[in-house]
Amino acid sequence: MGACASSSRASSVPPSLEEKKTFKWMIDGFSSLLDKGDVWTYSSVFEIMGIKWYLKVNPKDKKNGEEYVSLRLELSNPSLKIDTVVNAYFKFLIYDQSYGKHSEHQVTHKFQTASSSSGTLCMIPLSTLKSSPGFIFNNSCVFGVEFIKVVAAKVKDTSETLFVQKINAFTEVKAFTWDIEDFFALKSPSYSPEFELGGHKWFLSIYPTGYDKNGNYLSLYLHMKTQNIPNQNSAELVDYCIGIKNQETGKHRKEAGRCQFSKNVDNWGFNKFMSLEDFKDSSNGYLVKTKCCIEAEVTIVGTSKMV
Structure with missing residues (x-):
């Protein structure tokens, strides 16, 4: 075959x-x-x-x-x-x-x-x-x-709408003061008691030798308790000011910002708020013996929604 x-x-x-x-x-x-x-x-x-x-x-x-x-x-x-x-x-x-x-x-x-x-x-x-x-x-x-x-x-875009409120020039700015009796006893970080301003709860944090632990600066931050924010895509636009009181002259050292606080980012502040050299210099009045006074002013100026 x-x-x-x-x-x-x-x-x-x-x-x-x-x-x-x-x-x-x-x-x-x-x-x-x-x-x-x-x-x-x-x-x-x-x-x-x-x-x-x-x-x-x-x-x-x-x-x-x-x-x-x-x-x-x-x-x-x-x-x-x-x-x-x-x-x-x-x-x-x-x-x-x-x-x-x-x-x-x-x-x-x-x-x-x-x-x-x-x-x-x-x-x-x-x-x-x-x-x-x-x-x-x-x-x-x-x-x-x-x-x-x-x-x-x-394209998958992310968009945000920011609603800025009309600010009344006569609105009283409310503040919270955190009295620290013994600065040298602070841990890094240390936290203030909670306080309520603008319908939200807040607290402050301090890094007595700096956030990056370089030992040269004082770091201060404002934190929002975000339980009142409805979801991950909402935020509050906040004018805030953090200051350290001059306990002798009243000429405080202040830094301000306008940032959005949300569930994703619930704190803003200043890595290098003040050099430790200036803070500890007794002639500046920021640290008297072991006591210092930190003040926070908070105003809600808008809201945003991301889609």
Whole structure:
């Protein structure tokens, strides 16, 4: 019995159904383009992988006193929605028409449709192109772009709306005073008793040798008890002021801020509120024997909601 040899046939896709991945752009009369100088020339819009693009070339782009041939790939924005990001992996190509040794420059770029400049650049020294007869052949030059992978996705934005309250100039600013009887007995950190201002509960913290433990500064912070904040996406805009009283002259040392307090960030303050040298200098009146007085002023000036 004769042996029957198995056979297989490679499946083929009709040329009309093959997905285009490369755009080739021949410029005939390239010397005339060079004569026009530092000017961008645009290709026609082409579609590859479901997205419309165009190439730009500047034959005499300048950088640091040198001349370059610059290629730029850009999205044709009208082809996409404004909230789209296109991640593309591709190659810029400059064809060697004599020897087939093309110049390739691989690029990964995120194209933003909302950006006024959504492209990416490839720069080749003009001298390099002129030195090889294959790149400029019979006064023509061939550029291209080969796409390897393209993924379009909707932008996932986070937005916040901040509602700022109208502040009455005659509103009385309320404050809390924390009397520390023995500064040298403090641990790092130490916390004040809780107090209530503006409908929220707060407390202060002090790092007697600095938050970063470098021993040169006093660090002070204001903390909000966040149980009254409804969810992770809400916040309170707060004007706050933390001060250390001068117990002799009344000229207190103060630092102020306007920040949002939320469940995610429930404290703000000052890493380097005051140098320990100034704080401990008895002539300044901030530390009298072992006692110091810290004051906090708190005013709610707005709310925010993030979606």
